[in-house]
Amino acid sequence: MTKLLEWLLGVSVVVTAWGLLTFDLLDLKVPQVYREVVWPMPVYLLVVFGCYSIATVGYRVATFNDCEEAAQELQAQIKEAKLDLKKKGLKF
């Protein structure tokens, strides 16, 4: 199953469950309190996911390692390499 199909399946299940509860399609006589909570859930979940995404990406950008040492080490090794290669006869 492709990821797209997985998502469509998952979304269908959630929407069906939400529809059944909110509109009481199975005539379960669900208490009004539950229906009032379930009804705005899709929007709530989208908002929560949106906030989670922003927070996660923000955190990851803020903690993205800056490899200062790696850059310096590379510079030093480049100098060393050039000297050594010249000795070995490389014409740059």
Add this chain to the structure above:
Amino acid sequence: MSQANKDKYSVLLPTYNERENLPLIVWLLVKYFGESGYDYEIIVIDDGSPDGTLQVAQQLQGIYGAHRVLLRPREKKLGLGTAYIHGIKHATGNFIIIMDADLSHHPKFIPEFIQKQKEGGFDVVSGTRYSGNGGVYGWDLRRKLISRGANFLTQVLLRPGASDLTGSFRLYKKEVLEQLVDRCVSKGYVFQMEMIVRARQLGYSIGEVPISFVDRVYGESKLGGNEIVSFLKGLLTLFATT
């Protein structure tokens, strides 16, 4: 009594206009492989560089020996997937290492890749900039934001089981790489992503090693709207087809 280690590592270096960097990357590879004692060869796949990359490669072959530096050039720029296929055909190792030749990938991590592969028997070992103490040098806030944002989107949509999908510093078992390149159809960043996604599909095991990525070309080659659009197109294609 020590058992002779029969593993051999073939490093594929596709090059285009890397006249200045090629000697340096080869020197570093020779240094770190030499220190580690693993058997290796470096296969330079030059796509007809006009700046004389091939001539420099020939000099390097003279210095280090034709058993260490192999030249398998092509006449013009033909793309990464075919470069890998071409390189694999000539590789005598049982493992293949792919990396960039512009010094953004540092050979010092190769012994770590090898060690990781041995520890877990992994089919693929992928260098990651995003987890552990992996990281990047030379990126501004915009670039970091785009990178993390794209990676987040990829993780949500594809749930690939690897933290860095667009990275191209990896170790593969030779037969695994052959299988994957055969099946992959994308180009550019998305090609590297597709390799990992297909690897998971085929049940191959993937290990990760944090790496540092020193970007010295970012200033010259900004990540523009075009690349972002083609990345999104590629991501959605993978989403819908895998």
